[in-house]
Amino acid sequence: MLELLPAVDVRDGQAVRLVHGESGTETSYGDPLAAALAWQRAGAPWLHLVDLDAAFGTGDNRARIAEVVRAMDIKVELSGGIRDDDSLRAALGTGCTRVNLGTAALESPDWVAKVIAEHGDRIAVGLDVRGTTLRGRGWTRDGGDLYETLERLNREGCARYVVTDINKDGTLKGPNLQLLRDVCAATDRPVVASGGVATLDDLRALATLVPEGVEGAIVGKALYARAFTLEEALEAVAA
Numbered sequence: 173m174l175e176l177l178p179a180v181d182v183r184d185g186q187a188v189r190l191v192h193g194e195s196g197t198e199t200s201y202g203d204p205l206a207a208a209l210a211w212q213r214a215g216a217p218w219l220h221l222v223d224l225d226a227a228f229g230t231g232d233n234r235a236r237i238a239e240v241v242r243a244m245d246i247k248v249e250l251s252g253g254i255r256d257d258d259s260l261r262a263a264l265g266t267g268c269t270r271v272n273l274g275t276a277a278l279e280s281p282d283w284v285a286k287v288i289a290e291h292g293d294r295i296a297v298g299l300d301v302r303g304t305t306l307r308g309r310g311w312t313r314d315g316g317d318l319y320e321t322l323e324r325l326n327r328e329g330c331a332r333y334v335v336t337d338i339n340k341d342g343t344l345k346g347p348n349l350q351l352l353r354d355v356c357a358a359t360d361r362p363v364v365a366s367g368g369v370a371t372l373d374d375l376r377a378l379a380t381l382v383p384e385g386v387e388g389a390i391v392g393k394a395l396y397a398r399a400f401t402l403e404e405a406l407e408a409v410a411a
């Protein structure tokens with residue numbers, strides 16, 4: 173069954189959604205803890221929690237993020253600005269289930285290989301792409317070819333990938349199913365789909381990709397915009 177990961181992206185202490193992940197396009201949705209608790213109460217098995225300030229290099233929300241993780245009984249995937257020993261220690265130290273490395277996988281391949289070897293499936297790598305070009309530093313800089321990087325990370329034993337089509341992210345335009353199929357064909361590791369989910373039919377379409385390797389789907393904007401409820405989403409993927 174497709175796992176659902178409702179998203180809480182934190183900027184300047186607030187839960188926000190961006191369009192195409194671009195700084196300055198924020199819509200604010202208030203207290204991140206309240207949002208996370210609401211998704212937990214609604215039955216989410218996972219929370220996808222992002223420190224956008226850490227991703228953009230405009231500070232961090234470490235204390236707020238740690239508070240949210242502490243309050244969760246469900247699994248938490250933590251993302252945003254985890255690029256060195258200090259930020260990794262802080263992220264794993266929150267007690268989250270796993271972390272998602274993005275920029276580091278592009279700029280510090282040796283360090284990423286080392287932490288994959290040390291932490292196994294507590295490390296996922298975020299493959300954030302425009303076309304087939306990876307983007308790092310809060311999605312602001314090109315970081316190489318998707319499939320070359322994927323091949324290297326496969327060799328290094330990366331346990332899981334979180335794949336985002338930046339052109340779809342925060343737009344409610346529907347997920348990029350072909351990109352997900354292509355990534356699944358290039359790896360035997362599970363893939364978490366991210367970006368663009370707009371309707372329950374999008375989730376049903378993602379659920380058809382489970383046999384190809386899509387394990388889960390991150391849902392942000394659609395939940396905040398009340399396109400559907402989390403309960404409806406859970407029911408749609410259980411059917």
Ligand SMILES: O=C(O)c1ccccc1NCC(=O)[C@H](O)[C@H](O)COP(=O)(O)O
Pocket residue numbers: 179180181189190193194220222224227251252253274298310311336340341342343344366367368369390391392393394
């Ligand atoms: O995850 C990151 O590190 C990140 C960095 C810079 C900009 C955005 C980032 N993440 C965004 C997300 O993970 C979204 O919450 C997720 O893709 C949901 O998208 P959508 O359902 O389209 O709102």
